[in-house]
Amino acid sequence: MKLLITGGSGQLALALDRRFSRANSGHTVVRLSRAELDISSRSDCQRIANEIRPDVVLNCAAYTAVDRAESDADAAFAINAAGAGFIAEAARSVNARMVHFSTDYVFDGTSERPYVETDTCAPLGVYGASKLAGETAVFEADPSAVVLRLSWVYSNDGANFYKTMLRLGSERPELRVVADQQGIPNFTGELADAVATLVAANSEKHKQQRGLYHLSAAGVTNWHAFASEIVARAKLKQPPAVTAIATRDFPTPAKRPAMSALNSARFAEAFAWQPPNWISGLDRCLAERGTSA
Numbered sequence: 001m002k003l004l005i006t007g008g009s010g011q012l013a014l015a016l017d018r019r020f021s022r023a024n025s026g027h028t029v030v031r032l033s034r035a036e037l038d039i040s041s042r043s044d045c046q047r048i049a050n051e052i053r054p055d056v057v058l059n060c061a062a063y064t065a066v067d068r069a070e071s072d073a074d075a076a077f078a079i080n081a082a083g084a085g086f087i088a089e090a091a092r093s094v095n096a097r098m099v100h101f102s103t104d105y106v107f108d109g110t111s112e113r114p115y116v117e118t119d120t121c122a123p124l125g126v127y128g129a130s131k132l133a134g135e136t137a138v139f140e141a142d143p144s145a146v147v148l149r150l151s152w153v154y155s156n157d158g159a160n161f162y163k164t165m166l167r168l169g170s171e172r173p174e175l176r177v178v179a180d181q182q183g184i185p186n187f188t189g190e191l192a193d194a195v196a197t198l199v200a201a202n203s204e205k206h207k208q209q210r211g212l213y214h215l216s217a218a219g220v221t222n223w224h225a226f227a228s229e230i231v232a233r234a235k236l237k238q239p240p241a242v243t244a245i246a247t248r249d250f251p252t253p254a255k256r257p258a259m260s261a262l263n264s265a266r267f268a269e270a271f272a273w274q275p276p277n278w279i280s281g282l283d284r285c286l287a288e289r290g291t292s293a
């Protein structure tokens with residue numbers, strides 16, 4: 001199978017490439033960076049689709065700077081909404097299966113249990129609103145698309161909370177981390193395994209498997225507890241103290257949901273997949289870095 005991965009320099013794209021490029025996988029991966037394919041260009045999306053003729057498109061391209069998006073809404077919507085629609089349209093035109101990634105930040109965080117796909121969306125910021133508009137654009141362009149909502153993604157690539165905690169944790173005696181935002185951290189390697197399950201799924205069932213899914217590990221936590229586990233399991237030489245603070249003590253331009261855990265039961269049922277506990281993803285990520293407990 002030939003897979004086209006957009007947003008190719010991002011952390012999820014890199015993990016998907018590693019997963020699908022494994023020896024004897026039988027897949028050919030074409031991973032294109034933003035410089036090679038800017039998804040906000042409708043004509044470029046179509047040209048690349050015509051040239052590559054993929055069987056599957058994995059759209060990892062996104063404007064992911066949550067705080068910057070508050071003052072840069074046009075760019076966020078051009079990529080996360082319009083661009084997502086353009087790449088879905090191009091995928092459909094060459095009969096490729098479209099897989100798009102969305103976010104837990106489509107929710108306002110008032111739920112008392114992990115969110116399911118049918119829960120009402122009410123994004124608190126521009127990023128979430130642009131991603132929600134992207135889901136609509138993708139389904140309008142390609143009703144057979146699969147949209148996977150993810151949460152709290154981290155890896156040893158790029159910039160993310162896990163890497164920031166490891167860096168600051170080796171520089172500072174104390175880390176102050178918010179404890180009143182709940183969610184589920186997800187290692188890109190585990191997400192890539194789940195996407196591989198989806199891609200391998202019987203194509204005759206493809207039509208029933210289209211639609212919106214939450215894809216996440218299990219086990220709700222908060223940023224402070226996540227940071228504490230990172231520091232403990234990384235076995236830093238001089239581990240910092242990890243102090244719990246409140247969101248109001250760490251003001252950011254974008255408001256974040258107080259609870260954004262995702263319930264993956266629908267994905268698990270459709271693709272015969274078992275959500276791992278988020279701690280196993282952290283151990284795996286640290287092991288890949290070479291310092292796991």
Ligand SMILES: NC(=O)c1ccc[n+]([C@@H]2O[C@H](COP(=O)([O-])OP(=O)(O)OC[C@H]3O[C@@H](n4cnc5c(N)ncnc54)[C@H](OP(=O)(O)O)[C@@H]3O)[C@@H](O)[C@H]2O)c1
Nearest residue numbers: 007009010011012034038039061062064101103150152153
């Ligand atoms: N990270 C999270 O915690 C999280 C949580 C929930 C959902 N998600 C979703 O998961 C997906 C993957 O996220 P990620 O964590 O891998 O993000 P990431 O590391 O920021 O990667 C996104 C990539 O998209 C590229 N990009 C930006 N604009 C583009 C454009 N117009 N055309 C083509 N590429 C473009 C970026 O390139 P430049 O760096 O060169 O701009 C970057 O390499 C996204 O859809 C995101 O919304 C992420």
